[in-house]
Amino acid sequence: MSNKKRNNHLLSYPVIVLASGGDVDAINTVLKHYEGYIAALSMRTFYDEGGNPYLCVDDVLRRRLETKLITKILTFNAA
Template structure:
């Protein structure tokens, strides 16, 4: 992976600063950026009535992780 493609995955500092300042659009941009990661952390193996396992996003956990991210964003101080 080249240095250029790694930088494309980073959030711009202006978005982080705006999110830390409470800008709703910037907070949504941060949530969108981390949506896949949060979904992956929220995956749980559930079983149907026949005992077959299924991977599903546990919505309660996903919302808790999003809320925690927003809380930390709003207390984040950019130097």
């Protein structure tokens, strides 16, 4: 795999710097970048009225993970 293809999956340094400085659009870009990973981490088994299990994203957990990521972004020293 070429280096160029691999870098398509990385956040750019300017976005990281802007996000750590509190730029809302850059923070949203970071959240969008990690949204699939956060959703995967937030999957939980729930049960319907009949006791049948099903997988679903736990929205409370997803929001907690997003909040934790935002907190870490804002305290990150990108310099």
